[in-house]
Amino acid sequence: xxxxxxxxAAIDALAERHRLSPSGLARRAGLDPTSFNKSKRQGADGRQxxxxxxxxxxxxxxxxxxxxxxxxxxxxxxxETALPQGSFPPQAGTIPLLGxxxxxxxxxxDDGGFPAGQGWDVVEFPSSPGRKAGxxxxxxxxxxxxxxxxxxxxxxxxxxxxxxxxxxVVVKTREGEVMAKVLHRQGPRTIELLSLNxxxxxxxxxxxxxxxxxxxxxxxx
Numbered sequence: 001x002x003x004x005x006x007x008x009a010a011i012d013a014l015a016e017r018h019r020l021s022p023s024g025l026a027r028r029a030g031l032d033p034t035s036f037n038k039s040k041r042q043g044a045d046g047r048q049x050x051x052x053x054x055x056x057x058x059x060x061x062x063x064x065x066x067x068x069x070x071x072x073x074x075x076x077x078x079x080e081t082a083l084p085q086g087s088f089p090p091q092a093g094t095i096p097l098l099g100x101x102x103x104x105x106x107x108x109x110d111d112g113g114f115p116a117g118q119g120w121d122v123v124e125f126p127s128s129p130g131r132k133a134g135x136x137x138x139x140x141x142x143x144x145x146x147x148x149x150x151x152x153x154x155x156x157x158x159x160x161x162x163x164x165x166x167x168x169v170v171v172k173t174r175e176g177e178v179m180a181k182v183l184h185r186q187g188p189r190t191i192e193l194l195s196l197n198x199x200x201x202x203x204x205x206x207x208x209x210x211x212x213x214x215x216x217x218x219x220x221x
Contacts, residue, residue, distance in 0.1 A: 004041075004048040011036055011051065011059070013073035018063055029058040047166075054220040096120040096136040097154070103138060104178040113159040113172065113212030123154060134159050135217070138170060138178075145180050148196040149219060155180060156218035168216040169193075173209055180216065 015025035015036070022036035034040055035055060043049055060070060096115045098108055110116040114134040123137045140153040148168075149155065157170050163183055171193060172178045181193035181203065191210060193203045 004050065007051065008036075008041055010070055010073035011056075014059065014063060014065060014070060017065075017073075025059060025063075029055070029062040031055060031058060050218070052220045053218060094122040094124055095156070097123040097139060098136070099139045100141045100178050103172065104176040106176060109172070109212065113214055138180075140180070143197070144200055145196045149180060154220045155216050156220075157214040158217050159212060159214040161215040161217070163213055163215050168196075170214045170216060171205075172211040172213075173205065174211045175209070179203070183213075 011025070012022060015022050018025065018028075020028065022038075023033045026035040027033045036051070041049055056070070059065075060067065098115075098120055102108060102119070107117045108115065108119065115136045120136075135156060135158050138155045138157060140149045140151055140155065142151055145153075155170065163169055163186070165183055165185060167183050168180065169183050170178065170180050171191075179193070181195060184192040184194045184202070186192070187207075189207055191205050191207060191213075193205075195202050
């Protein structure tokens with residue numbers, strides 16, 4: 001199973017293989033030189049930060065390493081920060097992709113918030129037979145989610161996954177509004193959401209106003 005320790009250990013090992021520091025590896029891949037620094041692997045709030053799939057793809061392209069080679073570097077110890085099984089397994093595949101504006105238009109999801117209907121594009125994302133069905137991608141549009149998510153970023157979400165306070169989630173209301181927020185509090189009757197962009201207000205809804213909630217499990221940035 002992938003874990004926070006193991007994926008960063010793989011990046012460090014790949015850098016060492018090419019006689020580079022983590023900063024040198026990031027620079028070669030065209031990323032911010034501090035992207036892979038140890039200080040960037042945990043947020044100020046104590047939450048683990050994971051490298052994006054886009055960053056890993058750029059590193060593989062810059063070094064000529066294959067995805068199999070990258071996963072062969074998984075030497076870090078297992079820990080409690082492991083992603084749920086199936087969130088990022090080592091086998092390439094595709095998942096459905098939709099823009100936020102389309103997601104609010106209706107007809108693309110079933111009653112549980114799982115992909116349905118026609119009109120979906122697809123995006124590459126590592127997958128395996130063990131991954132839970134229904135994982136899909138939403139493309140960020142506009143600046144309402146800055147500074148965390150920018151226009152064009154892709155959010156990988158898992159409908160039906162358990163959500164807890166502090167999780168980043170995508171929420172769709174019965175009025176057709178789709179938003180990415182941080183879950184602050186959820187009760188039997190109401191839900192409180194914190195905005196990612198300080199220029200946008202926090203939101204509160206009655207649960208009867210909510211169509212579905214899906215947890216964000218990955219983001220390409």
